[in-house]
Amino acid sequence: MGYKPTLEALVLGALWEGPLHGYRVSLAIRTKSEDALRMGDNQIYPTLHRLEAEGLVVAEWQQQLGKPSRKVYSLTGSGRARLEQLRKEWERYAASFIAVIGTGSASHA
């Protein structure tokens, strides 16, 4: 048994504060986790495209001066609701996990 929708939660969480393009989404995951959550950057694209197909994020191509257009993603209402749900699930999962393995202080007590 494990917590499966991890990457989906991370991508949605990265977009929580506002629209980002792919590189910034992976950077946000890395920096917010202080480099604890490292993965191949390209892992986020299949997740982003699936979330887009499911209507949890929307994407638009933004023009850049002197550069090719850039695809920028933002959360939809359903995406926000899904993230809330994932947060609750994660909290429940983490609490269950802690209940079993205990915290450092509790195990010494």
Next chain:
Amino acid sequence: MLESIDTYLVKQYLAELKRELVIRSVLGARLEHVMAEVADHLAEAMEAAVPDSEEEVVRVIRQFGDPKRMATQLSAAYEQPESKRRFLWPLAFLIVAFVVFVSRVFSFALFTAKPGSGDPNGFVILGHRFLGNGIWSGTLFLFFCAVAFAWFGFRSRRPLLGQFVAGAALLIAGQTIWYAATSYPVGAGARRQVEWYEPVPRGQIDRHIATLESDIAREQEIGRLLVAGRTVYTTQGSPTAVPASLKVGAGYLTPEGLREVMGGLRPDELHPSLRPSSWKEAVTAWTDRPYETGATFADEAIARVPRDIEFVQLQIDQANWVRTQPLSVQIALDLRMVGLRTAAISGMAMAASWGGWLLWLLSRTFERLRRRLMVRQMTPEGA
């Protein structure tokens, strides 16, 4: 120099990714969008990392990840919603087919033939009401249905079986329930040798039997007139001896012409060969012996009368029998009435969808050949 190295390595990576995506059928605009997105990502990653050695460039590209894995995951991500659509399309079409069927059934219940419409049983002929322009409309209708089912077979990319089995089962159940609730399944032919069943609305069963009885009375009258005709239309006979009931206007009636007129056809609608104007032709039409049995046209026509009467009488017997049967027997007969034909029609629709699927297989083979050619063109020389 470093700029050229990172440009070269990124291009190499992008070419590899494109190749992997093409192999996994990520093509067209979708492929272009993914490539643009990845190129943008790598460009920004390079800007941020400011690599000062080739190893540093390789590290940034490695950080992005394995192209094969990305292509596999992207292909799977696109596959998921498409699979849902593949299932939903045929389902949606079956729903439409069901609605068409229901409207057809209701139209049967709502529209009945007006008196004198020409239908001897007093029921509207649905094909004529819906496909007023005759057989061409029917053929076009079937053709468009076949094309539609073939299209869904093409879209679904697999042989559709379950949907058609489920659809046929639903249609058979729906029709059986509907007919059991609204009509009697009246058979034509002897009880154990029924040739076909006809759903006669419950409220019209008496009228139906009365119509059949009048058919018998008409057939008896035809028999009486044929016997009379056989005695006057002879080589020894005279035109003046022919009664008015065996003539039409200035001409004479043949045995078949007599049957047509008695069946309700207007004399002017009769084919000229059935109402000859010369006495000689008329006599020939009654006395010729074209059959191996040696019987004349008149004898054959007279011999047919008791057979026709018996056939109609069997329908009357069937109608009287079926109305006295418990509902379970009527349901079983309704099932027999609709089961085979619905299964046959569903089978034809399924065959059309399989035709579409085979077309897709063919197009996929061509697509694979085209892709293999593209991949070969993208592979760098010496690789």
